Amino acid sequence: MSEAPHGAPIKTPGQLIAAVIAGFAVPIVIIVLLAYYVDNTTRTGAGTDELSAQQVASRIAPIAQVSIRDANAPRVYKTGEQVYQAVCSACHASGAASAPKFGNAGDWAPRIAQGYDTLWHTALSGKGAMPPRGGTSPDDYSDYEIGLAVAYMANHGGANFQDPPKPAPGAPGAPGAANAASGAAAAAPAASGADANAAQASAAAAAIAAIPQAASGNPAAGGATQSADAAQAGKALYTQVCQACHAAGVLGAPKFGNKDDWAPRLKDPMDTVYNYALHGKGAMPPKGGSNASDADVKAAVDYMVSAAK
Known part of the structure; x- marks a missing residue:
């Protein structure tokens, strides 16, 4: 038996040169394409801008941020x-x-x-x-x-x-006297109701501004002398919570500074008045709907009672 002759794939010098060039060029092209693919994926993929100035600044920024506002600037x-x-x-x-x-x-x-x-x-x-x-x-x-x-x-x-009347400059930003503004839209002339509410808000603001100056020396509701800290705490809680109703006498609340409104309440012992404020009565929720401490609620009561004396 005889075997068939095997022919070499490269038969001419030109084919040899082409094979040599292909042996070098093809791997180089493949490497270049792979490198381009990897580099392109890195540049366009998600999260690849993590070294940008904006991303670096956001990563090293402090967790706490301080916002400074001018307390005297109009709100x-x-x-x-x-x-x-x-x-x-x-x-x-x-x-x-x-x-x-x-x-x-x-x-x-x-x-x-x-x-x-x-x-x-x-x-x-x-x-x-x-x-x-x-x-x-x-x-x-x-x-x-x-x-x-x-x-x-x-x-x-x-x-x-109608919108509630806007607080006067320097007055608390939440005048309870504004509560009655909407009632004028359905019954009495709106203009006169708004004027009355604005006057009530101004009167309440004046009373609030005057009381703290003498609060530390005025007798407190329980017969003791309020400390300056307690007076300030009472004023703060009144401004934030209680004045929503008490500034204008909303929902039957005794109006701030009105002796006639407060007189029947003050016939009860102060412990009873404190109990109403702490546990609620009528339309008033416990602590006025706040999470204030019992001591601050009592201080707010003392603050309002002092204004009605």
Whole structure:
């Protein structure tokens, strides 16, 4: 038997040269393409800008941030729509947790029938699944701004409430006297009601400004002398919480500085008055719906009682 002759694949010098060149060129091309692919993926893939100045700055930025504001600068209040978008829309936009849906007249009709005073008080103190102030603090949004949001939502649900009067410069940002402003929209002439509420707010602000100067020396409600710290704590809690109703006498609350309103309350022992403030009475929730300490609540009571003497 004879075997078939084997032919060499390279038969000419040209083929040899081509094979040599291909042996070098093909691996080089493959390496270049792989390198380009890897480099291109690195440049366009997610997270590859981590060495950029912006990314580096964000990684080394301190966790705590300090925001410095001029305490003497005039406060710029948010509009009712802005407060709604930032806080209230989380539930009211969709009607979550039984919240009256924004723009739904059927949901808002029974609430509107209660009057603006009740709606505002509910927003400030909370009800059902809604936390007080929608889960914000007075440092985030003042009572006045919460009132604007309440009027904004109610009016889009069929009401015709007026915005509460804007606090006067230098006065607390949450005048309780504004609570009565909405009632004028449905009954008495709106202009006269707003003027009366503004006057009430100014009177309350003047009383608040005058009391702390003598608070440390005035007899406290229990017969002792208030310390300066207790007086300041009482004033602060009144400004943040109590004045929402007591500044204008909303929902039967004894009006700040009104001796006639406070006289029947002060016939009871001060321990009884403290107990009402701590545990609630009538429309007033325990501690006014706040999480203040018992000592601060009593200091706020002393502050209001001192103003009514």
